[in-house]
Amino acid sequence: MKNTFGNSLNLTIFGESHGPAIGAVLTGMAPGIKIDEDFIKMRLAMRAPHGQISTSRKEKDQFQILSGVFEGKTTGTPIAIIIPNKNTRSKDYQKEYLRPGHADYSAYAKYHGFQDWRGGGQFSGRVTAAIVAACSICEQVLQEKNIIIASHIKECAGIVDSDFETILGQENHADILEELNNKQFAVIDDAKGEKMQAEILKAKSQKDSVGGILETIIFGLEAGIGEPYFDSIESLLSHAVFSIPAVKAIAFGAGFQFARIKGSEANDSPTIDASADRIDQIKFASNNNGGINGGISNGMPILFSTVIKPTPSIAQKQKTVNIKTLETTDLEIVGRHDPAIIHRIRQVVNSISAFVICDFLALRYGTDYLKN
């Protein structure tokens, strides 16, 4: 029952959807890192529900840093952050009806019915606010090192956004990625974003939900970071990203396309300018490998795609089992749910990826490196 992740850095999360609070403890951060609480607020706002396309459960996410930060800087001791739950409505949930697609049955099997089932308990997306709060400290650290993490909604309800290629060719790509990070609905092409949101609302009116694909870029990471085999960049990013509820698949670089192309198309050829005089000036002519070879960064942007399933709690009548009577029965879920969660999960993916990259950097250079 491990709720902790990481090597040099550790992230522990706790709390339930309708308990008094959720929270996270981040250990291993170097002393002396400046903490910008407004940045944490901004990132929490990106995960928070907004408008008709999200749940109407609105939480203020007024976090409190309990330890590990003194006079605005990290002390080097565990950073504990809590976020109170204020807007709960437990009467909407019924313990005896298993919600299809949710973790009600699997949690019951594991915890023998002792789990806090209200609002999905620990399996609720609510807990991801704690991940965002703690890991946005890692995002701040990376920004200082000119490493930018950004995700966009590559696909939602069958509508496809432009891809990162269109941004990377531009001189001001760093500003564009920053702009993307500040969008509540993170798409490169806003017209496509409008269409996606219309499809989300349509699904909602049909008492249904939709999923999609996020594409994430980690820009500015030098070559040589990562480990071969068990702790490869792909392994640890996947491990972290799969911890986010509703994530069902992840692929790096060309991903599943690799199964359909030849080696001559798949290989990324190293290139170097005629004027170059250092080996770290090597780049690659393409980036099918998503910036990773042998589990280690190759200096190209790290690129991966994450599949988010449609929100399980839908208002349509569904078949389920009543665990009290052990009878098959109809279920009509009431209460407040997201008709899509992809736009909210994008920030959780960015935040937890920032944690993983900080952890890799700390492993290579020591945790004090995070401060410089």
Ligand SMILES: Cc1cc2nc3c(=O)[nH]c(=O)nc-3n(C[C@H](O)[C@H](O)[C@H](O)COP(=O)(O)O)c2cc1C
């Ligand atoms: C930010 C966020 C919000 C979520 N909102 C809901 C929701 O409103 N209703 C729901 O049924 N599931 C929601 N989920 C998804 C469930 O938590 C998730 O599907 C469930 O725990 C089962 O886990 P699995 O889908 O990974 O198997 C949300 C997830 C996240 C990350």
